[in-house]
Every structure is written in C-alpha cells, then in structure tokens.
Amino acid sequence: MRTLLVINPNTSAHVSALLQRHVQAAAGSGVSVRTVTARFGAPYIACEASYAVAAHATLDAWAAALAGGAPAPDAVLVGCFGDPGLFALRECSPVPVTGLxxxxxxxxxxxxxxxxxxxxxxxxxxxxxxxxxxxxxxxxxxxxxxxxxxxxxxxxxxxxxxxxxxxxxxxxxxxxxxxxxxxxxxxxxxxxxxxxxxxxxxxxxVMAGAHEALHAMAPAPRRERPGCDVPWAGVSRELAALGLPTPG
Structure with missing residues (x-):
C-alpha cells in the first residue's frame, strides 16, 4: 500500500488529529496516511520566530520518521498553511514534498x-x-x-x-x-x-494539499539516499544522521 506522511510543524496534537482525519478521508482506503507532530516548537505558528523554529521541527520530524531504517513514504505533505521547511525538506527528500x-x-x-x-x-x-x-x-x-x-x-x-x-x-x-x-x-x-x-x-x-500530495505519488525515480551536504552538530540524533558524517 502506498503511504503519505503528513508533518504537522507545530506541537498541537489536536491539529495533527484534524489533519489525519481530513487527509485520510481525501486519500481513501488505497493510501495509508500517517501524521506526525513536531517534537518541539510552538502549539501554533503565528510569527516569524515560531515559523523559523517550525522549519527546523519539520526537518526533525522527517528525520525521526526515517529513524531505524524505516522506509520512506511515497510523498510528504507539510501540514501548515505557510509551509515551514518546505524547500529544505524537498532538497533532502527522495520523494515528492508539497505544502498546504x-x-x-x-x-x-x-x-x-x-x-x-x-x-x-x-x-x-x-x-x-x-x-x-x-x-x-x-x-x-x-x-x-x-x-x-x-x-x-x-x-x-x-x-x-x-x-x-x-x-x-x-x-x-x-x-x-x-x-x-x-x-x-x-x-x-x-x-x-x-x-x-x-x-x-x-x-x-488542507484538501488542496492532500490532493496535490496524492497526485505527486505517481511513480518517479527516487534519489538513492536522502540527506544533506554538511555535517550538523547540536541537533537531534535523527536529524544529524541525515547530514554528512562528522570528520574524524
């Protein structure tokens, strides 16, 4: 079964549940939708600072979803109207990424x-x-x-x-x-x-985002390994694993 990962960049479990319900309804029974919630940040995004933190949280949530060798989904939807982290996640993801x-x-x-x-x-x-x-x-x-x-x-x-x-x-x-x-x-x-x-x-x-993400699931070549081009320090273990190995 194809899978769609929805990332809620804020820490509200209520918003995650709302996203899960509406996106799964749009996807139907042929696609499994999994919604994950940011592990840190604000309960809602309403300013430049909370937006910047949410972009980091989006990348962290993606990395956590891949932890332990978990298979990548067929597409990713950034579940925030404002799309924090959209371009960064698209750059390091092997699958299509869109935002609300x-x-x-x-x-x-x-x-x-x-x-x-x-x-x-x-x-x-x-x-x-x-x-x-x-x-x-x-x-x-x-x-x-x-x-x-x-x-x-x-x-x-x-x-x-x-x-x-x-x-x-x-x-x-x-x-x-x-x-x-x-x-x-x-x-x-x-x-x-x-x-x-x-x-x-x-x-x-939300419906526009769901339909776009589902449409993007059409078979396409994937990058061999998701990741970024620099080593990171001071971020979560999962996110650090997406960067280059630390020298030495």
Missing part, C-alpha cells in the same frame, strides 16, 4: 486572480514572501487576515464559520477575486461549509 500553501496557491491560481483569508495579522508578510518564492506573487491579489489566530478560530468553529464567511465575501468583493483560499490546518473542512455563502470558489488549503 503551495498546493492551495496553485489550485486557486487556476481560477485566475486569488486572495487569502486566514487568521493572524503576522502571517501577511510571510505568505506574500512564499507566494513570491513560488512564482505566484502576481496572481495573489491580497491577504485578508482576521484578528483571531488559526488556533483560536479552530477552538470555536461556529463563530469562526460566521467570521470567515464574511471575510471571504469581503475579500472577494474588495479585491475582485476569482477564488479565495481559506488558509490554515486548523480550518480544515470549513471551506465546504461556507462555500454556499460566497460567490467565488473557496479553496480548502
């Missing part, structure tokens, strides 16, 4: 001009930077952030649904969008609930 934001941006861009609705003001520059890095900066019309963080929104789904539906309507009208992304691992499933209230397609970042 990357997949959602690509999905929304097929409709034309798109925007993002998400929780937490500090996400705006981080998401704009990611869009530029992915070559989609010109398609991204804007980012509408609501005051609560993604974690706070997930804690009160009914209130979150009302707030986010209005935010999506406002963003679509004000930015003249062809699609709007509802971004955040903790918001999985909410896009379908608010879609009837919004006139343009509402993209669920």
């Amino acid at each position: 934001a990357e997949a959602a941006f690509a999905t929304a861009a097929r409709h034309g001009r798109f925007g993002v609705v998400t929780g937490g003001e500090r996400w705006r520059p981080m998401l704009q930077r990611l869009a530029q890095a992915l070559g989609l900066g010109e398609r991204l019309a804007g980012i509408h952030t609501v005051a609560p963080t993604g974690a706070q929104l997930a804690a009160d789904p009914a209130a979150a649904q009302r707030l986010l539906a209005q935010a999506c309507r406002d963003a679509a009208r004000q930015m003249q969008l062809q699609a709007v992304i509802l971004g955040g691992a903790g918001l999985a499933g909410m896009a379908a609930a608010i879609q009837p209230e919004v006139d343009v397609p509402v993209i669920d970042s």
Whole structure:
C-alpha cells in the first residue's frame, strides 16, 4: 500500500488529529496516511520566530520518521498553511514534498486572480514572501487576515464559520477575486461549509494539499539516499544522521 506522511510543524496534537482525519478521508482506503507532530516548537505558528523554529521541527520530524531504517513514504505533505521547511525538506527528500500553501496557491491560481483569508495579522508578510518564492506573487491579489489566530478560530468553529464567511465575501468583493483560499490546518473542512455563502470558489488549503500530495505519488525515480551536504552538530540524533558524517 502506498503511504503519505503528513508533518504537522507545530506541537498541537489536536491539529495533527484534524489533519489525519481530513487527509485520510481525501486519500481513501488505497493510501495509508500517517501524521506526525513536531517534537518541539510552538502549539501554533503565528510569527516569524515560531515559523523559523517550525522549519527546523519539520526537518526533525522527517528525520525521526526515517529513524531505524524505516522506509520512506511515497510523498510528504507539510501540514501548515505557510509551509515551514518546505524547500529544505524537498532538497533532502527522495520523494515528492508539497505544502498546504503551495498546493492551495496553485489550485486557486487556476481560477485566475486569488486572495487569502486566514487568521493572524503576522502571517501577511510571510505568505506574500512564499507566494513570491513560488512564482505566484502576481496572481495573489491580497491577504485578508482576521484578528483571531488559526488556533483560536479552530477552538470555536461556529463563530469562526460566521467570521470567515464574511471575510471571504469581503475579500472577494474588495479585491475582485476569482477564488479565495481559506488558509490554515486548523480550518480544515470549513471551506465546504461556507462555500454556499460566497460567490467565488473557496479553496480548502488542507484538501488542496492532500490532493496535490496524492497526485505527486505517481511513480518517479527516487534519489538513492536522502540527506544533506554538511555535517550538523547540536541537533537531534535523527536529524544529524541525515547530514554528512562528522570528520574524524
């Protein structure tokens, strides 16, 4: 059976359980989904510092998943809307790697001009930077952030649904969008609930990520050995094993 590894870059077991449920439902019975949680870092990512730590935690979680000679999965999904560690993990992984934001941006861009609705003001520059890095900066019309963080929104789904539906309507009208992304691992499933209230397609970042990762599982040559090009010190034993052997 093919396998998909989902890495939650924050330390919230609740978010991991949500990712596991929604991604496995999208994958169906033919793919085994395994979600792992960051071994260190923040319970939710809401600033540059927590994002930087989450990138390290993503690599560490990948290394821990391969510890003891465990076989590599067929694909990896970084389960955070913001994709911390995406490019680094892709560089040292022998299998395809995608992230929630990357997949959602690509999905929304097929409709034309798109925007993002998400929780937490500090996400705006981080998401704009990611869009530029992915070559989609010109398609991204804007980012509408609501005051609560993604974690706070997930804690009160009914209130979150009302707030986010209005935010999506406002963003679509004000930015003249062809699609709007509802971004955040903790918001999985909410896009379908608010879609009837919004006139343009509402993209669920978790579903977009799941579909992209599953599509990437098509047979392709793998690198012989996952790893990096320098020796590391002061990191976990598992992560150190992915670097070059320490001289001497």
